[in-house]
Amino acid sequence: xxxxxxxxxxxxxxxxxxxxxxxxxxxxxxxxxxxxxxxxxxxxxxxxxxxxxxxxxxxxxxxxxxxxxxxxxxxxxxxxxxxxxxxxxxxxxxxxxxxxxxxxxxxxxxxxxxxxxxxxxxxxxxxxxxxxxxxxxxxxxxxxxxxxxxxxxxxxxxxxxxxxxxxxxxxxxxxxxxxxxxxx
Amino acid sequence: xxxxxxxxxxxxxxxxxxxxxxxxxxxxxxxxxxxxxxxxxxxxxxxxxxxxxxxxxxxxxxxxxxxxxxxxxxxxxxxxxxxxxxxxxxxxxxxxxxxxxxxxxxxxxxxxxxxxxxxxxxxxxxxxxxxxxxxxxxxxxxxxxxxxxxxxxxxxxxxxxxxxxxxxxxxxxxxxxxxxxxxxxxxxxxxxxxxxxxxxxxxxxxxxxxxxxxxxxxxxxxxxxxxxxxxxxxxxxxxxxxxxxxxxxxxxxxxxxxxxxxxxxxxxxxxxxxxxxxxxxxxxxxxxxxxxxxxxxxxxxxxxxxxxxxxxxxxxxxxxxxxxxxxxxxxxxxxxxxxxxxxxxxxxxx
Numbered sequence: 001x002x003x004x005x006x007x008x009x010x011x012x013x014x015x016x017x018x019x020x021x022x023x024x025x026x027x028x029x030x031x032x033x034x035x036x037x038x039x040x041x042x043x044x045x046x047x048x049x050x051x052x053x054x055x056x057x058x059x060x061x062x063x064x065x066x067x068x069x070x071x072x073x074x075x076x077x078x079x080x081x082x083x084x085x086x087x088x089x090x091x092x093x094x095x096x097x098x099x100x101x102x103x104x105x106x107x108x109x110x111x112x113x114x115x116x117x118x119x120x121x122x123x124x125x126x127x128x129x130x131x132x133x134x135x136x137x138x139x140x141x142x143x144x145x146x147x148x149x150x151x152x153x154x155x156x157x158x159x160x161x162x163x164x165x166x167x168x169x170x171x172x173x174x175x176x177x178x179x180x181x182x183x184x
Numbered sequence: 185x186x187x188x189x190x191x192x193x194x195x196x197x198x199x200x201x202x203x204x205x206x207x208x209x210x211x212x213x214x215x216x217x218x219x220x221x222x223x224x225x226x227x228x229x230x231x232x233x234x235x236x237x238x239x240x241x242x243x244x245x246x247x248x249x250x251x252x253x254x255x256x257x258x259x260x261x262x263x264x265x266x267x268x269x270x271x272x273x274x275x276x277x278x279x280x281x282x283x284x285x286x287x288x289x290x291x292x293x294x295x296x297x298x299x300x301x302x303x304x305x306x307x308x309x310x311x312x313x314x315x316x317x318x319x320x321x322x323x324x325x326x327x328x329x330x331x332x333x334x335x336x337x338x339x340x341x342x343x344x345x346x347x348x349x350x351x352x353x354x355x356x357x358x359x360x361x362x363x364x365x366x367x368x369x370x371x372x373x374x375x376x377x378x379x380x381x382x383x384x385x386x387x388x389x390x391x392x393x394x395x396x397x398x399x400x401x402x403x404x405x406x407x408x409x410x411x412x413x414x415x416x417x418x419x420x421x422x423x424x425x426x427x428x429x430x431x432x433x434x435x436x437x438x439x440x441x442x443x444x445x446x447x448x449x450x451x452x453x454x455x456x457x458x459x460x461x462x463x464x465x466x467x468x469x470x471x472x473x474x475x476x477x478x479x480x481x482x483x484x485x486x487x488x489x490x491x492x493x494x495x496x497x498x499x500x501x502x503x504x505x506x507x508x509x510x511x512x513x514x515x516x517x518x519x520x521x522x523x524x525x526x527x528x529x530x531x532x533x534x
Contacts, residue, residue, distance in 0.1 A: 032261075034261070034264065034326075034329065035264075038264075038326075041322070045319075057306065057307065057308045058308055058311065058368075060308075061308045061311035061312055061314075061315045062311070062315075064315035064316065064318070064319065065311065065314055065315040065318055068315075068318070068319055069314075069315060069318025069319055069321070069351070070318070070348060070351070073321055073322070073325065073344050073347070073348050074344075074348065076322075076325050076326075076329075076344065077325070077341065077344045077345065077348075080325070080329050080337065080340070080341060081341070139307050140307075140308075141307065141308060141368055
C-alpha cells in the first residue's frame with residue numbers, strides 16, 4: 001500500500017501517457033471521422049491531466065476549455081455537416097506503405113535518440129518554474145500571466161495579429177463572390 | 185485525526201456522496217416544482233395525486249424511468265449512442281466539487297473543528313467550472329448524431345452552434361468578476377465580496393445580466409431551447425432516447441440549471457454571504473446560517489428559470505445567433521473595458 005502512495009504520481013503519469021498515445025493512434029486508426037475526433041478528444045483530456053501532474057493547473061483548464069470545449073466541438077460540427085455515413089466502408093491500402101513506414105520509423109528513431117541524448121546532457125527542466133514569478137511561488141495562473149504580458153508581450157501581440165489575419169483571410173475566402181445574392 | 189485515511193479518504197468520500205445525492209434529489213424535485221409553478225402560473229393545480237400534494241411525484245417518475253423499456257434504434261451508432269448521455273451527465277455532476285456552499289462550519293457544534301462544507305477549493309476554480317461544463321456539449325452533439333435521425337441531428341447541430349456561441353460572452357462576463365475579485369478561486373471570489381462589502385452584482389450589473397442570459401442559453405432552457413424545440417424538431421437531440429438514457433439527459437439538464445444558479449450565486453450574489461456583509465445594521469441577519477443564504481439565492485435563480493419558461497416565447501435560430509454575436513459579445517467586451525477601468529481607478533484588486 002505504501003508503495004502505491006509513494007509512486008502514485010508516476011502511476012497516474014503512465015496511465016495518462018498511455019491514454020494520450022492511444023488516443024493519438026485512434027485519431028489516425030479509426031475509419032469513422034467521428035470516432036477519430038473522439039480519440040483526439042481523449043488525447044486532449046489526457047494532456048490536460050499531464051499538465052495537472054506538472055502543477056500547471058491553468059494550462060490544464062485552458063486546454064480543456066479551448067481545445068476540448070471549443071475547437072473539437074467545431075470539428076464535430078463540420079464532420080456532421082459533411083455526412084460521414086456516405087464514406088465507403090471497404091479498406092483502402094497505400095501502395096507505398098512499406099517505404100513510408102521505414103522512412104517514418106527512421107525519423108522517429110532519430111527524434112527519440114536526439115531527445116534522449118539531449119535529456120542526458122541537460123538537467124531536467126525545472127517544473128517549479130511553471131508556478132513561480134521571479135522566484136516566488138505564486139501559482140500557475142500568475143506565472144503564465146507574467147510570462148505572457150510582461151516578458152513576452154510583443155511576441156504575444158504579434159501572434160494575436162497573425163491569428164487575426166488568418167481569421168480575416170478565412171472569412172474572405174469563405175464568402176460567396178461579391179455581387180451575388182446573400183454575399184455575406 | 186490520528187489516522188490520515190480518515191482525513192484524506194473518508195471525509196471527501198462522505199462529502200462526495202452527500203453532494204451527489206443532494207444534486208440528484210434537487211434535479212428530481214426541480215421537475216416537481218417546475219410543474220407546480222407552471223401550473224399555478226396557468227391557473228392549474230399541477231401534479232397532486234402521488235403522495236400529499238403530489239410530493240412523491242418525482243420518486244414515481246424516477247421509478248417509472250428505471251423500469252421503462254430502453255429502445256436503441258437499429259441503425260444507431262451503438263457505442264456513441266450509449267456513452268452520450270453519460271458524457272453530458274458526468275461533467276454536470278463533477279463541477280459541483282468546487283462550488284463553495286458555505287463558510288467553514290462545525291455543523292451546529294457536531295464537529296470539534298470547523299470544516300469547509302464544500303468538497304475542495306482549487307486556485308483555478310471558475311476556470312474548472314467553465315472548462316468541465318463545456319465538455320458537456322458532447323453529450324448533446326453525439327447523442328443527436330448517433331441516433332441516426334434527422335431531427336436529432338438538427339438538434340445536436342443547433343446545440344453545438346448555440347453552446348459555442350454563448351460560451352464566449354459568458355466567459356467575458358465571468359472575467360469582469362475576476363477583475364474585481366483578483367482570483368480564480370471560488371472561495372476567494374466570495375471572500376473578495378466580503379472585503380468589498382458589497383455583492384458584485386451591483387458594480388457588475390451588466391456582466392450579471394449577460395451571465396444570466398448566457399446561462400439560460402447554455403442549459404438549453406426557454407427561451408433558448410432550440411435544440412429540443414418540440415414544435416419543429418419532435419424532441420431535438422433526445423428524440424430517440426428512452427428509459428434511463430433519457431433520464432440521464434433530463435438529470436443533466438436540471439443539474440446544469442442548479443450549477444448555473446450556484447455559479448451565479450457565487451460570482452454575483454456573494455455566495456453564502458448575507459446582503460451587505462459589512463453593514464453592522466444588518467447583523468441580525470447572521471442568525472440565518474450561510475448555507476441557507478446560499479440555498480435561498482440558488483432557489484431564486486431556479487425560480488427565475490421556471491418563470492422564464494412560463495413567460496417567454498422561443499427565439500428563432502437566426503435571432504438567437506444574432507443576439508449572441510451582435511449584442512451580447514460587443515456589450516460584454518465594452519463592459520469588460522469599463523469594469524477594468526473602474527478597478528484600475530479604485531486601486532485595483534488587493
